[in-house]
Amino acid sequence: MVLSAARQHLLGGIRLGACGQHLLGGSRPGAWGQNLLRGIGSVYTAAKGFQEKEIREKLQAFPGGSIDLVKQESGIAVLTVNNPARMNAFSGSMMVELEERVSQLEEWTEGKGLIIQGAAGTFCSGSDLNAVRAISNPQDGMKMCTFMQNALTRLLRLPLLSVALVEGNALGGGAELTTACDFRLMAPGGVIQFVHKHMGLVPGWGGAARLVRIVGGQNALKMLGGALKIDPEMGLQIGLADRVLEGSLAGSGANALLEAEQWLGCYTAGPAPVIRAIKSVVVSGRELPLEVALGTERDVFGTVWGGPANLQALATKAKHK
Numbered sequence: 001m002v003l004s005a006a007r008q009h010l011l012g013g014i015r016l017g018a019c020g021q022h023l024l025g026g027s028r029p030g031a032w033g034q035n036l037l038r039g040i041g042s043v044y045t046a047a048k049g050f051q052e053k054e055i056r057e058k059l060q061a062f063p064g065g066s067i068d069l070v071k072q073e074s075g076i077a078v079l080t081v082n083n084p085a086r087m088n089a090f091s092g093s094m095m096v097e098l099e100e101r102v103s104q105l106e107e108w109t110e111g112k113g114l115i116i117q118g119a120a121g122t123f124c125s126g127s128d129l130n131a132v133r134a135i136s137n138p139q140d141g142m143k144m145c146t147f148m149q150n151a152l153t154r155l156l157r158l159p160l161l162s163v164a165l166v167e168g169n170a171l172g173g174g175a176e177l178t179t180a181c182d183f184r185l186m187a188p189g190g191v192i193q194f195v196h197k198h199m200g201l202v203p204g205w206g207g208a209a210r211l212v213r214i215v216g217g218q219n220a221l222k223m224l225g226g227a228l229k230i231d232p233e234m235g236l237q238i239g240l241a242d243r244v245l246e247g248s249l250a251g252s253g254a255n256a257l258l259e260a261e262q263w264l265g266c267y268t269a270g271p272a273p274v275i276r277a278i279k280s281v282v283v284s285g286r287e288l289p290l291e292v293a294l295g296t297e298r299d300v301f302g303t304v305w306g307g308p309a310n311l312q313a314l315a316t317k318a319k320h321k
């Protein structure tokens, strides 16, 4: 019962039948893992009273900017938060577009990696304050927060290795967005700052929950309590940043992206089914209780065992030096 509930949580209430059957040994090995490899669902569903259509319509009333997605032959996609006139702040329509781009990435079965960047050399300054002012009542705020928690949870659960490329400022919701990626690369001069306290708020896009898992409770408390500006050096020290980009390459847009692609390429090298399986077992390991994660790992293992990459490796005399 506990196992089913936890898996249902990850699956957003769908595909539970296949999952339950497999736990009892009744379905084809790997069937559940295949579902996991396509991305594993929302936190809030219609069954839990989430009125997605209504929220989308409300958000669309605050237009501006765009969320641009380019899927590349290399298997690495680039998602650009594009609203430079407002330092890449998220308008309502951009929140809706983000969710649509996540849906497109969930369907991209050849994908291995994702880089999220801001346009024009700065990452993202959070919610568009003009929209925030217009919906500054608790009901609308909760709706926006629910929508963004779903979108960012699905983003983090994608079977792609994801990187936030932080040039310039990642503030408020922009800082929260960086935590919805597996890795953070910071350019010299980059800043990640949860400014929520200064706004009389706490993070609402899931950024606090994710931050605690990345840097631990003590560091998260300091970052939120002090609205600390985290520079690349401090980012590395507390485990928020995975790498500081080279000064010689960074700061000039295309070069920073190139460097991020090279860095990510070390981890996405290899066949897509294997890379996606790796991400999937890590997602289940970090989100599920151990016994459930072990079952999931077995399912995903069943999707690669005896697969083309595995058979090819077995056919050669492997020496891992």
Ligand SMILES: CC[C@H](C(=O)O)C(=O)SCCNC(=O)CCNC(=O)[C@H](O)C(C)(C)COP(=O)(O)OP(=O)(O)OC[C@H]1O[C@@H](n2cnc3c(N)ncnc32)[C@H](O)[C@@H]1OP(=O)(O)O
Pocket: 085, 086, 087, 089, 125, 126, 127, 128, 129, 130, 132, 169, 171, 172, 173, 174, 176, 195, 196, 199, 201, 203, 204, 205
């Ligand atoms: C916190 C909760 C919430 C959430 O989680 O959902 C949020 O994210 S609320 C938003 C939190 N972010 C901010 O409060 C950022 C405020 N802006 C700044 O601190 C600065 O603008 C900065 C540091 C991003 C850039 O400073 P700089 O001196 O380089 O440029 P400007 O200030 O002149 O900005 C240029 C232009 O962009 C507009 N701008 C910047 N951020 C936002 C924003 N979040 N929403 C709307 N507009 C934004 C700024 O007003 C300027 O416009 P202009 O018409 O030229 O005055």
